[in-house]
Amino acid sequence: MGVARRSTRKAHEKPLQMNELTGLRFKRLLLTGAAGALGRMLRPRMKRYCETLRVSDLAAMDPAGEGEEVVIAPLEDEAAMYDLLDGVDAVLHFGGVSIEKPFSTVLPANIVGAYNLYEAARRRGTKRIVFASSNHVTGFYGQGETIPAHVVPRPDSYYGLSKAFGENLAQFYFDRHGLETVTIRIGSCLPEPVDRRQLSSWLSHDDMERLLVAALTAPVVGHSIVYGASDNRTTWWDNSQGKHVGYRPQDSSEPWRAAIEAKQGPVDPTRPEVKYQGGGFVVLGPFDFAGQGAK
Ligand code: NAI
Numbered sequence: 001m002g003v004a005r006r007s008t009r010k011a012h013e014k015p016l017q018m019n020e021l022t023g024l025r026f027k028r029l030l031l032t033g034a035a036g037a038l039g040r041m042l043r044p045r046m047k048r049y050c051e052t053l054r055v056s057d058l059a060a061m062d063p064a065g066e067g068e069e070v071v072i073a074p075l076e077d078e079a080a081m082y083d084l085l086d087g088v089d090a091v092l093h094f095g096g097v098s099i100e101k102p103f104s105t106v107l108p109a110n111i112v113g114a115y116n117l118y119e120a121a122r123r124r125g126t127k128r129i130v131f132a133s134s135n136h137v138t139g140f141y142g143q144g145e146t147i148p149a150h151v152v153p154r155p156d157s158y159y160g161l162s163k164a165f166g167e168n169l170a171q172f173y174f175d176r177h178g179l180e181t182v183t184i185r186i187g188s189c190l191p192e193p194v195d196r197r198q199l200s201s202w203l204s205h206d207d208m209e210r211l212l213v214a215a216l217t218a219p220v221v222g223h224s225i226v227y228g229a230s231d232n233r234t235t236w237w238d239n240s241q242g243k244h245v246g247y248r249p250q251d252s253s254e255p256w257r258a259a260i261e262a263k264q265g266p267v268d269p270t271r272p273e274v275k276y277q278g279g280g281f282v283v284l285g286p287f288d289f290a291g292q293g294a295k
């Protein structure tokens with residue numbers, strides 16, 4: 001059972017000390033998706049663990065600060081990916097389409113893009129990738145179930161399917177080429193939980209940082225899968241199969257439970273978005289071939 005606690009400090013007031021504990025200092029880390037919600041949160045945090053943080057995205061980003069390199073690089077551009085991986089020890093792969101979209105939108109960023117990244121990493125000799133996968137790989141499991149990492153995927157969307165592809169790609173690149181990956185099936189990573197589903201799926205920003213540091217520094221990971229959630233009292237995920245990664249969450253959604261339950265009132269457990277772990281993703285679409293709307 002999780003312990004109710006709420007971090008009283010603001011991010012960075014008291015930086016985590018894991019780099020000192022592990023002596024970790026990478027020469028160059030690459031963070032893709034750096035213009036996105038999580039990328040912007042992680043950029044200042046991950047700088048502490050490396051000499052140089054290279055950040056990339058399709059979209060414009062803040063200019064490079066000390067110890068940073070900023071690169072505009074579409075994931076679907078093979079040559080750009082090869083250049084991007086030059087001199088990179090490890091990758092935090094957060095770039096790509098992050099919600100449900102027509103397949104034609106998901107394909108280049110999340111499927112072709114993931115392939116380009118892995119192939120460039122292999123050719124460049126990158127040692128490890130931390131892959132921002134999603135709970136939507138297993139979104140059609142029920143909210144009443146607790147599942148371990150090694151279940152049959154049940155994607156709830158084209159987006160979830162693309163993440164399942166990324167996970168299989170990671171497994172293949174480890175088995176065939178020895179390139180290690182920690183796949184993180186992220187739940188809902190936000191400053192605080194905002195609805196009933198997130199009482200189970202929430203991952204705090206500090207716990208995300210803890211998880212990334214564990215994923216980067218665990219001595220041997222092969223291809224490991226860990227659900228990215230805080231120490232929430234209600235959970236759908238059993239991380240025992242990934243315990244060698246050494247992730248120890250320290251936050252919990254519990255302090256927000258009473259307010260969220262009071263605000264939302266009773267829910268209808270027969271509605272698909274309440275029944276399944278993927279929530280609203282399980283009812284999105286289908287899209288037509290041009291992505292112009294439901295048919
Ligand atoms: P986001 O949508 O805010 O950021 C994604 C970034 O990827 C954007 O800045 C976008 O410009 C970039 N991008 C998209 N297509 C690209 C392409 N073809 N080439 C290069 N860059 C491209 O998403 P967010 O919330 O920051 O999530 C980051 C990652 O974590 C995503 O991969 C998402 O699937 C994953 N994730 C996030 C969760 C969350 O709670 N925020 C939950 C589960 C997974």
Ligand code: 15L
Pocket residue numbers: 098099134135136186187188189201278
């Ligand atoms: C995800 O995979 C999305 O990227 C994020 O925007 C949230 O919707 C999250 O899952 C979630 O399930 O809450």
